[in-house]
Amino acid sequence: MSRFALIAFFCVAASPAFAADVPHFGAPADPARVKAWDISIAPDGAGLPPGKGSVAEGAQVYAAKCQSCHGPNGEGKPADRLTGGIGSLTSAQPVKTVASYWPYATTLFDYIRRAMPVTAPRSLTDAETYSLVAYILSVDGIVKKNAVLDAKSLPKIKMPNRDGFIDMFNKTAPR
């Protein structure tokens, strides 16, 4: 190895973060873009928008925009079943639904707002989304028939299967 190569070797080995080796081509993010795109809701409710919706309002929105795919009262067919099945997971014929399987109500808000209805995603208002969560969870009594959900009340809902998951990553991760 020549002396030059040796020096070059030590330079690289000693400072892998050489400015010339790590180019920076990112631009400062447009705050308006981030605000418009950041629709994910954390399980503690972080990210939930202002607004509110009731079970009664949700029943109307559901009948108009959801029932054709998810059936009356969220019974499913042709799309996923949303209601019922609570307590069935340990049985021989488990029925996975929003009510019986989903661990967090925040997930329901997040998913409805970003992806439903399938023919017109991102078309529901925040109030409509709150009301749909309220209605769907009311079918099985997870929330009361007179419930009104908002950013404060929605994350407090404890779903029946909240503790039904085993975190395989933390179980197996080398840490």
Place this chain on the structure above:
Amino acid sequence: MKKNMSLQTSRRTLLQAGLAGLGVAAAAPAQTANGQPADDYITPAMRTPGRPFTAYGMPASYEAGVKRIVTPPGISPGTGVSRTPLEMLEGIITPSGLHYERHHNGVPDIDPAAHRLAIHGLVKTPLEFSMDALMRYPRISRMHFMECGGNSGANSGPTPSQQTAGGIHGLLSCSEWTGVALGPLLDEAGVMPTGTWLLAESGDAAGLSRSVPLAEAHAQGILALFQNGERLRPEQGYPVRLLMPGWEGNLNIKWLHRLKVTTGPMMTKDETSKYTQLQADGRARQFNFLMPVKSVITRPSGGMTMQGAGYYEISGVAWSGHGAIAKVEVSRDSGATWVAAEMPGPVLPKCLTRFRLPWDWDGKTTVLMSRATDDAGNVQPVRSVWIAQFKPGQGYQNNSIQSWQVGADNSVKNTYV
């Protein structure tokens, strides 16, 4: 010496027979209307100039049957899957047009000039990257399989589904991916110490999002821009997708437009209600990210017709999200004995590995099986052992051994042993 003699003799015999044959042909050539011999073994392809050049080549017209197995769509035209016809392909690379598809609301048409990737959340400087900017970073190329978490779910059913290898296991493909390492981009934004997870989100009509542990995303993540030498196909996430080599397909977010550094998993729909495995005790496995070790014999395989007793090459593919394939054993006698198959190579980590084994079939009904072991020591389980872990009908991450019954009637069928 004697062997050489007999070889020469037989060569002379053949030569004489050949000359005799030529003599017959020359004695009575059939003529067509334009004076050309009707069958002089000169084909039209030899007499007619071929077609001109094409800007983008396509397979031979005779290969039109080699195509993805498109399942009737679900709730909307763009919701569902198409599978790779594994039994029709060779080697380890899947042609880009035959890569499996799993879309949750269709394939978006994204103009790369307008597309942006944002990195935000728990970072010092929220950043956005144009595709031109991403293309300026140093690139890396890797050959990796991609497998849907729900692949092979048909074998979770109570009776063997009579489909082809691709029909059962075709939510599996393998490509050479080229792109940009994710780690330096996260460093460029400056992840705060509280940032431990990363939410990746697609810019399609499903807004599919998954949470990825930050350390693993930093160390292993690739922002893939190219697939098999050309830019990503729209079906694989054009203009940019997240690639986490060996991790379940769903998490390799296509049409990637947003990465948010968070303090924990966001518990998205696809990491709670889907892509979790309900155990026999009623609890579900979550964040089971790596695709398990697996293999499948693609030739002979379901729906093929044998040609009677005699020589066959058994061939298939093996793969593991945990690393490289260490060995593939094949049983040609319903599991009574197992023989190590040849792996001519390349044998790469988190990549399809081709295996081959010659077989002199006696023509009697038997069952062919393959069992892969990876270099982390994981071994593919038999179906009964795999099934016993879960509730009925649980289809995610089914890596149980595939059994093909080869019948004396020359049929090849999916079977449970």
